Amino acid sequence: MPQERAPAKYRLIADHLREGILSGDYPAGQPLPSEESLSKQFGVTRPTVRQAVAELRANGLVEVLMGRGMFVRSPHGRPSLTRPRGVRHELDGRFTEADGLRWENAEKPVATRTDAPLALADLLRIPPGEPLFTYQALQTADRGRLRQLHSTYVPFSALVGTKYEDEAPPPAPHLYEALTQLGHELDFTEYVRTRMPLPDQAQSLRLPEGVPLLHIFRVTHGNGTKPLALEEFHIPGDDVELMYRP
Structure with a gap:
């Protein structure tokens, strides 16, 4: 034995x-x-x-x-960081994050063409495999103490008949100013889930072993029922809470 x-x-x-x-x-x-x-x-x-x-x-x-x-950890204890979620439309026309943090890209994001995987296609209500403009960036705030992975996805079909048929649209949040200039009134829906990070995500976000991610999708709607764009966020989930205001 x-x-x-x-x-x-x-x-x-x-x-x-x-x-x-x-x-x-x-x-x-x-x-x-x-x-x-x-x-x-x-x-x-x-x-x-x-x-x-x-x-x-x-x-x-x-x-x-x-x-x-x-x-x-107390079951009633509060995390050290509360992050308001959502998008604010400023008086000068800019769109900013509700958390008020100044996020900076570690490198300048470059638009690439990707084919929509099933999960993203479902959220965007497009056929799987439809081409997307995609931006991906590691972002930092508070002098590098806070980190997040951020992606912007824009379906080619949402840009038919606009100047962005021939040129890449900007990534969010500047994307929202561009969509507003095209005549859209925007509203946003967020979906939040948790999961364990992939090894490269844990390394980029400097996550200790065993710490999960908050995985957030933000879907942008315009004048029609079909979504115009999708943002994806990966945020360390060990000492943060998200706050949504009506």
């Missing part, structure tokens, strides 16, 4: 801390033992301790505060 494998060391640490949290030995809002003390207690390296903490963060039991350490 084959021998059972011993549990990984990080799992032993995670189980130890989880038991202490659920039993109340580590109350909500209170600090957990430091990485140094846990590494000495279990005879492991700090990366092993961090792997255990990442598992507890993914379970929603622990939060890590920069410069302060690891704390038991």
Whole structure:
């Protein structure tokens, strides 16, 4: 009969801390033992301790505060960042994000032609495979502390009969000014879901292991019923909440 494998060391640490949290030995809002003390207690390296903490963060039991350490997350605690969601139409005609953050592109986005995959085609109400103008960018705010992945998709069919049949439209939010100039009155619908990041997304967003993404789609409608454009956002989901105002 084959021998059972011993549990990984990080799992032993995670189980130890989880038991202490659920039993109340580590109350909500209170600090957990430091990485140094846990590494000495279990005879492991700090990366092993961090792997255990990442598992507890993914379970929603622990939060890590920069410069302060690891704390038991309260079920009623608020995240450190609240981001209003939506688009504001300014008096000067510009469209801006409701969060008021000044997002900058890490590199200048370039329009590429892609064929609409099934999931995007469904949101845009176009046939799968229809060509799209696509922009993709890593964006930062607050001197690089905040990061998000942002994509803009515009179906070719939404631009028939306009000057953008012969030239690429701008990415959002400048896209909205262009659509308004074409005579559209815009409204927006957002869909929010969570999932674990792909490896390249985790690297771009500097996500610790076990931290999920907020995956947001914003669909833009104009005068007709068919959507004109789609924005896609990937946002770190470990210490943020989204706020929608009527």
